[in-house]
Amino acid sequence: MDCLLQLHDLEIGFHDRGKETVSLLPPVNMKLKSGDFVALMGPNGAGKTTLLRTITGMHPGLGGKVLLYGKPIHSFSKAALSKHISIVLTDRITDYFLKVYDVVSMGRYPFTGFWGHLKAADHELVERSLKASGTDHLANRTLVSLSDGERQKVMIAKALAQNTPLIVLDEPAAFLDYPSKIELMQLLQHLASAEGKTIVFSTHDLELALHTANRLWLMARDLPIKEGIPEQLVLDGDIGHYFNRSGLVFDRMHGKFTKQGQTGLKIKLQGEGLNRKWLQYALLRKGYQLVNEGGAAIELFASEKGFTYQLKDKDRTFTTKIEPILDVLSKL
């Protein structure tokens, strides 16, 4: 029973006002296994949220099947489904008096009786979930007093308290600053590898997905979903294909998008190490063209100590900072 969720010729979309159906993708055939840590990637409007809502049984598919443990997802009651799939959204919770502990406790509600009374074992699980998500020190705080990153972790704690094999997160990294994003991804990675949770999250942050997820699902409007190991998808050129947009090209060497059509200025860059790497990033960001052979307007050399630059027919100049070099280049 290692196949948790199976998508069989699944068509996603919605019914229009005039009863016409709008299909977002060609039929999807995919599997989710226990312990998978999947990033769902695609440009805005590709249908990431619709796909997630469809595979969690919150939105009907237009055709095909979603099978949970081999059974159609619609054969599960809402109450039963809440014990198999938990979700984390970016929805704001607006109540002023809700405390972190209350919210995480609600993860246990599917397992409680009519009045929602938590037993000792439930409280224990709530405590454990708070610890696992690194939010135990926030337990008595109100939700409104938290930062976006803390709040997102609290909602993950809620999902952990729900104790479902599958956790689905819609844009969990949106609104987070960079360190919080990394922290969040490390937490999810740990939950997948150490606790055997199956985790699917959507994001439009390519670098984040490339460096953390075990598998990628690539989506674009009207293209079939592409699935695979992140690194292989880079090598095969799929990333560039799925994110094609005029003016941007995917630089496979550096795993990021760069502007197409660089300015004419040609630069010869030599050297090794950290200084060279970051000088190169700075030059690429400015849109300069790096060349190996002649015709360069300026020659740069990076070493451990700093940078040397030499304009055509001029003396060499040494500097320890990148900024003076960019100043010189901008005047050319």
Add this chain to the structure above:
Amino acid sequence: MALMLLMFFLNLVFGSVWIPVKDIWQVVINDTTAIDSGIVLIVNNFRIPQALTAILAGAGLAVAGLMMQTLFRNPLADPSILGISSGASLGVAMLLAVSGAITGHAFVNFGAWGHLGITGSAFLGALLVLLLILYLSRRMGNIISLLIIGIMIGYLAGALVGFVKYFSQRDDVHAFVIWGLGSFSNVGHEQMPYFSALILTALALSWLLVKPLNLMLLGERYASNLGLNVSVNQLYIILVAGFLTATVTAYAGPIAFIGLAVPHLARNLFKTADHRILMPATILLGAVLALICNLIARAPGFDGSLPINAVTSLIGAPFVIYIILRRRHLYLKE
């Protein structure tokens, strides 16, 4: 609880006639041999029904307000937000105008039957609006659209009331204005069993909704993922809260503010969002606040009684402002 009993007792003691505590106790325990029969009459026929009405109406409105605020996830929601009390007003206005037009006499001259007629027509008007809202909520995918439609229905009913008033007899318009000021003294002995049965049933039903109400604090999508059938429970909440509002408005007039303020008082006092605590808290605080307002309305010097509506807002509004200003503790990072 003790505060509520104390307030209940004070309500029996004070009024245009001051009655000694000892005498009241004797009436309550039904030992009336040694007391002036006039006092027995006042306590039994006026003071006790009035205090009971205040308790039931206060508790009912407060609970209805709590449920509306949670349902719409909006701190400004109150029992009148879906236009239900406006429906009651329209019912009363229609009754006054139609009877005036048919008989040629002002309705207020009809005596005891007049009271019952007003209650009945208010109830009917409120229930009709409630049914309309329930029907619309089935068709509406979005609870916020329903909120806006409810407010619009309120305006619509208000406008119709204006029309009807324009064509009504002068005495009837006066009667309508009096009804609109709200009063806890309209429920007599004969009506008390019905009134209390309706309110107590609805309060019991609302108590059954604490778990769905808690889940709704997280928003529809989280609540649904936690196994809640959101649309069905939204319907229950509207039904129960609407029924409470309809009943109270029919018997006591459109009483403002208690339904808005008491849930805020309860949350701030108990520092919680958990409806398992908020539900009993709003019931008790609603009853206490209504009793206090009734007490002030009948305070000596005001000769007779002030309109309840003026009192509820007058003492309630500053109190709520004070509480909101003081709630910086919610943002504290201990």
